[in-house]
Amino acid sequence: MNVPxxxxxxxxxxxxxxxxxxxxxxAAHRVLIDCGLFQGLKQLRLMNWQPLPxxxxxIDAVLLTHAHLDHSGYVPALVRDGFRGKVISTPGTHSLCxxxxxxxxxxxxxxxxxxxxxxxxxxxxALPLYTETDAWNSLERFSPTQFDTRVELGPITAQFLxxxxxxxxxxxxxxxxxxxxxxxxxxxDLGRPTHPILRPPAPPPAADVIVIESTYGDRIHDDAASLQxxxxxISKTFERGGVVIIPSFAVDRTEVILHHLARLRDAGRIxxxxxxxxxxxxxxxxxxxxxSIARGSPEIRTDIAHAKSFFDDQDLTEVKxxxxxIRLNSMSGPMIIISxxxxxxxxxxxxxxxxxxxxxRNTVILVGFQAAGTRGRSLLDGAPTVxxxxxxxxxxxxxxxxxxxxSHADQRExxxxxxxxxxxxxIVYVVHGEPPASEALRARITHxxxxxxxxxxxxxxxxxx
Ligand SMILES: [Zn+2]
Numbered sequence: 001m002n003v004p005x006x007x008x009x010x011x012x013x014x015x016x017x018x019x020x021x022x023x024x025x026x027a028a029h030r031v032l033i034d035c036g037l038f039q040g041l042k043q044l045r046l047m048n049w050q051p052l053p054x055x056x057x058x059i060d061a062v063l064l065t066h067a068h069l070d071h072s073g074y075v076p077a078l079v080r081d082g083f084r085g086k087v088i089s090t091p092g093t094h095s096l097c098x099x100x101x102x103x104x105x106x107x108x109x110x111x112x113x114x115x116x117x118x119x120x121x122x123x124x125x126a127l128p129l130y131t132e133t134d135a136w137n138s139l140e141r142f143s144p145t146q147f148d149t150r151v152e153l154g155p156i157t158a159q160f161l162x163x164x165x166x167x168x169x170x171x172x173x174x175x176x177x178x179x180x181x182x183x184x185x186x187x188x189d190l191g192r193p194t195h196p197i198l199r200p201p202a203p204p205p206a207a208d209v210i211v212i213e214s215t216y217g218d219r220i221h222d223d224a225a226s227l228q229x230x231x232x233x234i235s236k237t238f239e240r241g242g243v244v245i246i247p248s249f250a251v252d253r254t255e256v257i258l259h260h261l262a263r264l265r266d267a268g269r270i271x272x273x274x275x276x277x278x279x280x281x282x283x284x285x286x287x288x289x290x291x292s293i294a295r296g297s298p299e300i301r302t303d304i305a306h307a308k309s310f311f312d313d314q315d316l317t318e319v320k321x322x323x324x325x326i327r328l329n330s331m332s333g334p335m336i337i338i339s340x341x342x343x344x345x346x347x348x349x350x351x352x353x354x355x356x357x358x359x360x361r362n363t364v365i366l367v368g369f370q371a372a373g374t375r376g377r378s379l380l381d382g383a384p385t386v387x388x389x390x391x392x393x394x395x396x397x398x399x400x401x402x403x404x405x406x407s408h409a410d411q412r413e414x415x416x417x418x419x420x421x422x423x424x425x426x427i428v429y430v431v432h433g434e435p436p437a438s439e440a441l442r443a444r445i446t447h448x449x450x451x452x453x454x455x456x457x458x459x460x461x462x463x464x465x
Pocket of ligand 1 (some may be wrong): 066068165189
């Protein structure tokens with residue numbers, strides 16, 4: 001009897017940076033690699049509401065590369081809709097998901113309540129995509145596995161290797177043994193060799209097929225220039241007596257920013273000022289980073305293992321309650337407020353931006369990728385006003401972009417990493433990027449490495465043979 005070839009289907013992050021979901025079918029066995037939310041533009045967010053083009057009951061396992069919501073945030077919906085298999089991830093990803101998923105459910109409930117109160121939903125009543133309870137229920141399905149251990153899942157074997165992007169982040173190497181031996185490598189989000197806390201990504205294991213991210217597939221980060229721009233923006237703002245607002249991704253970016261601030265202060269490049277971390281999620285993530293550092297997790301740089309705690313920083317103030325957060329509104333600069341979300345699409349940073357954007361003494365420093373359709377992108381593109389919390393807010397504050405603090409490898413770093421491959425892959429699928437970025441990386445892979453590379457379309461399926 002002819003055994004059908006394994007099939008890989010792209011159910012997200014094809015032609016966009018969010019919604020990562022890759023379905024691998026081997027005979028009757030189905031495994032979903034990543035289970036992320038679509039984020040950013042409304043037309044993308046609406047895709048979270050479309051039923052998956054696959055029977056959820058027929059998925060045997062979910063493997064997560066890391067905890068960012070664009071890779072993990074759909075898990076609660078999948079479990080609520082009937083998925084009964086295991087969600088396999090590293091322990092770090094599991095710890096971070098325990099923070100991120102319930103918060104995501106809580107935010108969706110809040111948004112639905114807000115829409116109902118304001119009457120602006122097309123649906124009556126507006127419903128959350130999933131609830132905080134759905135998120136806690138889905139966490140019971142998690143089954144953490146250590147880095148480098150081989151996990152048997154029916155006809156496939158999976159292995160999680162260091163990706164160096166955030167704590168717990170992993171490349172997932174999958175081996176299919178039948179009808180023919182095939183190896184597929186999913187990069188998830190690929191970290192940078194210069195990450196100040198995490199070790200560089202593991203070299204790529206031998207693979208016939210590589211599915212690679214391309215968030216910064218058309219750009220090169222300049223670390224020294226980024227740090228200089230960061231320091232200059234802070235110093236100039238302090239001279240004006242202004243406030244620096246840093247919308248920050250709760251996980252990893254906050255740790256990297258605090259690390260750089262401490263270094264700049266130690267070197268006398270910026271003055272000491274009160275620094276507030278105003279995000280319960282960022283503070284929870286900070287504790288998970290501290291734990292990973294304290295227990296000497298294999299993904300942590302050895303030179304950071306004995307560094308002093310983030311919380312020992314005398315300038316750092318944790319802002320836990322909403323009242324404490326609101327109190328910051330009446331304080332004047334110089335000071336730094338680090339608050340989520342990183343693309344200003346929600347969270348406490350909105351009320352800080354609303355308060356501080358109209359004053360030209362202040363500065364907003366954007367320290368990560370700003371997806372199309374987000375307020376962060378509008379600010380980056382020079383919008384004279386941005387709408388938030390129901391009002392149009394004039395933008396007088398200085399807007400500074402520091403993309404070098406990204407925890408995604410840039411084009412050169414991705415190519416250098418691919419060059420470490422000991423086996424030439426049959427094909428590379430370039431995913432998780434906006435179309436120009438994916439296409440630029442595809443062209444470099446084809447011309448510089450001479451490899452077959454393709455940017456797949458959303459919902460496209462390909463045979464692995
Ligand atoms: Zn990520």
